[in-house]
Every structure is written in C-alpha cells, then in structure tokens.
Amino acid sequence: MSLKAIVTGGGSGIGLAAATALAQRGMTVACLDLNPPGEPFIGIKADVTDDASVRAAVAEAAERLGGIDVVVNNAGIGAQGTIEDNPDSEWHKVFDVNVLGMVRVARAALPYLRRSEHAAIVNTCSIAATAGLPQRALYSTTKGAVLSLTLAMAADHIREGIRVNCVNPGTADTPWVGRLLDSSDDPEAERAALNARQPMGRLVSAEEVAAAIAYLASPEAGATTGTALAVDGGMQGLRLRPTN
Numbered sequence: 191m192s193l194k195a196i197v198t199g200g201g202s203g204i205g206l207a208a209a210t211a212l213a214q215r216g217m218t219v220a221c222l223d224l225n226p227p228g229e230p231f232i233g234i235k236a237d238v239t240d241d242a243s244v245r246a247a248v249a250e251a252a253e254r255l256g257g258i259d260v261v262v263n264n265a266g267i268g269a270q271g272t273i274e275d276n277p278d279s280e281w282h283k284v285f286d287v288n289v290l291g292m293v294r295v296a297r298a299a300l301p302y303l304r305r306s307e308h309a310a311i312v313n314t315c316s317i318a319a320t321a322g323l324p325q326r327a328l329y330s331t332t333k334g335a336v337l338s339l340t341l342a343m344a345a346d347h348i349r350e351g352i353r354v355n356c357v358n359p360g361t362a363d364t365p366w367v368g369r370l371l372d373s374s375d376d377p378e379a380e381r382a383a384l385n386a387r388q389p390m391g392r393l394v395s396a397e398e399v400a401a402a403i404a405y406l407a408s409p410e411a412g413a414t415t416g417t418a419l420a421v422d423g424g425m426q427g428l429r430l431r432p433t434n
C-alpha cells in the first residue's frame with residue numbers, strides 16, 4: 191500500500207519538488223499551501239499561521255489520503271537584515287510561519303502518524319541554522335529553532351515509532367531566491383556572489399533538496415532520526431583554499 195504524505199509550502203520551490211519526489215517514490219501527496227497546486231497532487235489551501243486552518247487542512251488531507259504517514263514541514267518565509275532592521279512585529283511574523291507553523295502542522299498530524307507503520311517528519315531547515323550568514327539574523331534564528339525542534343521532537347516521538355529529521359539546504363535555485371535576486375540592485379552580480387559562496391560554485395537545485403527529503407521520509411531511512419542532512423554544495427563542512 192502506498193504511503194501518504196502531506197507537504198506544506200508544496201505549491202512552489204523546494205516543497206513542490208519534494209511533493210514530486212515523494213510521488214515518484216509511489217507516495218500519494220497532499221500539498222498544503224496558501225496557493226496550493228493542482229493535479230497530480232491533492233491541493234489544500236492552508237495557512238500555517240492559523241491553527242484552525244491547519245487542523246482543518248490536516249484532517250481533510252487525512253480523509254482524502256486515507257491516513258498520513260509522512261509530514262514534510264517546508265513552508266517558510268525569509269527576512270533580511272541585522273537585529274536593528276526588523277521590528278518586533280516582523281520577528282513575531284517570521285517565527286509564526288517558520289517555527290510555530292511546523293509545530294501546528296506536526297501537532298495536528300501526530301494522531302495519524304501514531305497509527306502509521308512508517309511515520310516520518312522531515313523539516314526544511316537551512317544552512318542558516320549552522321553557519322553565521324550576514325544580514326540574516328531573524329531568519330537564521332528561526333532556522334536554529336527548527337534544528338532544535340527537530341532534535342527535541344525526534345526524542346519525544348521515537349518510542350511512538352515516529353522519526354523526525356531535517357534537511358539543511360544551502361542557497362537553492364527557487365522562486366524565493368529569484369525574488370531576492372530581482373530585488374537587488376545588480377541581480378547578475380548577486381547571483382555570482384551566491385554561486386561563489388558555495389564550494390561547488392553553483393546554487394543547489396530544488397530537486398537535490400527534494401531527493402534528500404524523500405530519502406529521509408522513506409522507510410529506507412528507517413534507522414535515521416534526529417539528524418540534519420546538509421544539501422549545500424559543501425558550504426557547511428568544507429574549507430577550501432582559494433584557487434588563485
């Protein structure tokens with residue numbers, strides 16, 4: 191019997207690629223998003239900042255899928271600047287989406303996951319959780335929280351048979367980064383700088399992140415919980431010498 195998955199932020203970028211990768215592995219997939227996709231996925235409109243919306247969407251997904259085995263907590267938003275640049279309201283807003291959003295979705299899905307033989311949660315974290323990036327104080331803090339949340343949840347739910355892991359993408363070529371480039375004074379130079387920041391000299395693709403998510407979500411990763419899998423072109427772990 192095929193596994194059933196829900197993917198938040200499944201309407202774009204990494205989430206859409208993850209939904210595609212899970213479907214390619216034979217899973218049936220519901221995408222929860224402010225702008226959900228259509229076929230071949232079950233698209234369900236949901237706002238992860240609204241607990242009632244999340245509970246209704248997760249219940250609808252479970253009903254239409256016939257249960258939930260896999261949760262991909264991926265919906266997220268960005269923020270730029272140092273701690274002087276974002277007002278308190280912005281901190282609350284970004285935490286509400288990036289951290290509490292994952293809590294709400296996982297909380298609503300837990301009763302279904304407990305009934306699954308292959309329960310797994312995969313959170314989309316970031317290189318920003320483990321490396322100090324300039325002008326990303328708020329965003330990085332939310333992703334640091336996602337890393338800690340992943341470990342804490344892995345411990346809390348291991349005896350219920352629910353695995354919890356995260357992926358840490360480097361800068362990935364998604365509509366999000368496209369918007370970031372478009373808003374910069376010199377998009378070409380900005381893209382070149384982002385490419386150069388990664389030891390592989392290029393951005394990560396959404397499909398590469400999705401493959402890591404699909405692996406961690408699948409029964410093949412049955413002995414893996416409480417881990418962070420970097421998909422970052424070597425950005426976290428490598429220290430290269432300059433080429434010239």
Ligand SMILES: NC(=O)c1ccc[n+]([C@@H]2O[C@H](COP(=O)([O-])OP(=O)(O)OC[C@H]3O[C@@H](n4cnc5c(N)ncnc54)[C@H](O)[C@@H]3O)[C@@H](O)[C@H]2O)c1
Binds near residue numbers: 223317359362
């Ligand atoms: N693109 C990168 O370089 C990169 C790097 C590391 C981590 N990430 C993380 O990957 C995840 C996906 O990013 P992406 O680049 O694919 O972005 P994206 O903007 O292409 O997609 C994000 C999706 O989340 C949805 N979303 C946003 N707020 C929501 C809400 N309140 N409720 C429901 N859905 C909501 C959006 O509608 C969108 O479809 C995020 O958690 C992001 O932090 C991205």
